[in-house]
Amino acid sequence: MHQSNDYFMTLPERTVERLSEYRRSLLQCLEEGKTHIFSHELANLHHNTAVQVRRDIMFIGYTSMQRKGYDVRELVDVIGEILDSEMGLNVAVIGIGNLGRAFTTYFVGKRSKLNIIATFDVDTTKIDRVISGVKCYPLSRLKEVVETHQISIAILTVPADSASEVAAQLVEAGIKGLMNFTTIPLNVPNEVFLDEYDMITSLEKVAYFVKSPRE
Amino acid sequence: MHQSNDYFMTLPERTVERLSEYRRSLLQCLEEGKTHIFSHELANLHHNTAVQVRRDIMFIGYTSMQRKGYDVRELVDVIGEILDSEMGLNVAVIGIGNLGRAFTTYFVGKRSKLNIIATFDVDTTKIDRVISGVKCYPLSRLKEVVETHQISIAILTVPADSASEVAAQLVEAGIKGLMNFTTIPLNVPNEVFLDEYDMITSLEKVAYFVKSPRE
DNA sequence: GAAATATTGTTAATTAAATCACAGCTTCGA
DNA sequence: TCGAAGCTGTGATTTAATTAACAATATTTC
Numbered sequence: 001m002h003q004s005n006d007y008f009m010t011l012p013e014r015t016v017e018r019l020s021e022y023r024r025s026l027l028q029c030l031e032e033g034k035t036h037i038f039s040h041e042l043a044n045l046h047h048n049t050a051v052q053v054r055r056d057i058m059f060i061g062y063t064s065m066q067r068k069g070y071d072v073r074e075l076v077d078v079i080g081e082i083l084d085s086e087m088g089l090n091v092a093v094i095g096i097g098n099l100g101r102a103f104t105t106y107f108v109g110k111r112s113k114l115n116i117i118a119t120f121d122v123d124t125t126k127i128d129r130v131i132s133g134v135k136c137y138p139l140s141r142l143k144e145v146v147e148t149h150q151i152s153i154a155i156l157t158v159p160a161d162s163a164s165e166v167a168a169q170l171v172e173a174g175i176k177g178l179m180n181f182t183t184i185p186l187n188v189p190n191e192v193f194l195d196e197y198d199m200i201t202s203l204e205k206v207a208y209f210v211k212s213p214r215e
Numbered sequence: 216m217h218q219s220n221d222y223f224m225t226l227p228e229r230t231v232e233r234l235s236e237y238r239r240s241l242l243q244c245l246e247e248g249k250t251h252i253f254s255h256e257l258a259n260l261h262h263n264t265a266v267q268v269r270r271d272i273m274f275i276g277y278t279s280m281q282r283k284g285y286d287v288r289e290l291v292d293v294i295g296e297i298l299d300s301e302m303g304l305n306v307a308v309i310g311i312g313n314l315g316r317a318f319t320t321y322f323v324g325k326r327s328k329l330n331i332i333a334t335f336d337v338d339t340t341k342i343d344r345v346i347s348g349v350k351c352y353p354l355s356r357l358k359e360v361v362e363t364h365q366i367s368i369a370i371l372t373v374p375a376d377s378a379s380e381v382a383a384q385l386v387e388a389g390i391k392g393l394m395n396f397t398t399i400p401l402n403v404p405n406e407v408f409l410d411e412y413d414m415i416t417s418l419e420k421v422a423y424f425v426k427s428p429r430e
Numbered sequence: 431g432a433a434a435t436a437t438t439g440t441t442a443a444t445t446a447a448a449t450c451a452c453a454g455c456t457t458c459g460a
Numbered sequence: 461t462c463g464a465a466g467c468t469g470t471g472a473t474t475t476a477a478t479t480a481a482c483a484a485t486a487t488t489t490c
Contacts, residue, residue: 010429013420014477020419024398038437046400047409050437051479058439067437067486083419085426091418098320102313106414114422152425153418177425179417183239185261193424195417199321202394202410203306203368204235204298205228207329209408210367210392211300214225229447253467265467266449273469282456282467 015056016083021046022056023079029072036069084113090151093119094166095158096126096136099181103155104132114153118145122162139166146173153177160184230271231298236261237271238294244287253284299328305366308334309354309381310373311346314396318370319347329368333360337377354381361388368392375399 011019025045029037039057040050057070062078064070091107093100096119107116119136121127126136137145145151154175158166163182170178171188180186180196188194226234240260244252254272255265272285277293279285306322308315311334322331334351336342341351352360360366369390373381378397385393386403395401395411403409 010424010427012477013424016420016423017413017416020416021400021413024415040437047402049479052477054438055440055478064438065486066439066484069437083423085422089422089425098313098317102317103414105313107418110415114418153421155418177421179421185236187262191428193421193428195421197412197417198232198236199318200239200325201232201235202412203322203329203370205231206368206392206394206408206410207300207304208231208298209225209228210304212225213406213408227447255467264449267447269468270448270470279468280456281454281469284467 011059011082015059018046018048018052018056019060019079019083022053023076023083026072026076026079030076035072036065037072037075038069041069088113088115089153090149091116091153091155092146092149092151093134093155093157094139094142094170095156096121096123096131097157097159100155100157101131103157104134108133117149118151120145139169142166142169143173146170146175151175153179155179155181156186157181226274226297230274233261233263233267233271234275234294234298237268238291238298241287241291241294245291250287251280251284252287252290256284295328303328303330304368305364306331306368306370307361307364307366308349308370308372309336309357309385310371311336311338311341311351312372312374315370315372316346318372319349323348332364333366335360354384357381357384358388361385361390366390368394370394370396371401372396 022042025042026037038050039053042048043050043053057064057075060078060082062070062075091114093104093116096104100119100121104116104119107114116134119131119134120139120142121136122139124138127138129136146154152175154170154177156163156167156170156178160182163180163184164186167178167180167186167188171192175192177193178186178188178195180194181199183198183200185196186194237257240257241252253265254268257263258265258268272279272290275293275297277285277290306329308319308331311319315334315336319331319334322329331349334346334349335354335357336351337354339353342353344351361369367390369385369392371378371382371385371393375397378395378399379401382393382395382401382403386407390407392408393401393403393410395409396414398413398415400411401409
């Protein structure tokens, strides 16, 4: 009933994002006892069209029972095969201020193949404390801890003035993916996947479109 | 020396974002006493190409002294004319947990045409306290405060289970732009500009590309 | 069991964004 | 003063993402 494409192929970035979102809605459906779902229903749960949903699902090679909609359980599993790593990935949060805590708290308790297993900070009063269930290490031990715990993803929420330096240390420590929440654009080698989110830019964008609506 | 296009035209979304980022780099340049900048220099500060920078600047109708690079001061001003509203816009943060505080703190003290002038929460211990310089109101007074303070943008950082309800109240209160940081996709009328950022999705995306690098 | 209906999977068309390619100024060096 | 070099501004092209259009298929209805 499903057939994953055996030759290698990376998905479009936006499709990956949507799959992650679909999965969460689908899990919600399961909890509510819903076993099948139509493309237009899934589309309505996001702001999105039925065609887009079908196209995304086509990308991952899943195919439904015609006319009954998609089997929710199966679809969740197939998305899992695509998004998750077999053995899970370890994640660290660097800088445990408000944003770092927000992120950590959001994640803890979520069933997931992504485990936040360490936080780091320079503030000595935080060191060795357990925040949202995760132990805080001093930044000076970054490389050591990243290596011993095989941490492959880092969430960077340090103050702007240390962003570049810490990012360099992370790369040096062998991190593979980096989410940058600071307002400093980072340069990392090509093999490190970098995702940047800049709150100030996002807010200024919203402001622009509030001022100048399209159409 | 500069000529803004007098007929109306909204910019591409990505261009708006980059302009916001350029402006911050440019302000940094000013502080360092740098008065002119070449497109390739600005490109290097972001991870970006010189053509892209020139194209973005072309969109806003600014044109440099040939061969001297762009006048930093002028460029900052022109970007300001595009992005900023004359009289500024008022912003509220809804839900003052870790994320709400992170956002508020980031913003306070930033010279800007965007003023965070209220926060809201249900937690009665927070009401009337001043957090990062901004007063916290009870959610029950949302509509009243939004109207009297002419708040046009809201940052939604409430827990998932109240997201939809609060969003509806915001729309009802006449908000014009909404940044959704909850993991619940929202439906708002077309005239409200909606920007969604989902941390879980972003992290899952990074994980996917760490697992399956492109090329 | 034939016609009408609902939904998927996919090819083709469209739109949006990024990149290429190059003409045209300006300044510099001789 | 002339040629070379360095950047900009922009039309043309390419690439990526979205949307339209529709044939194929399963289900229901009569």
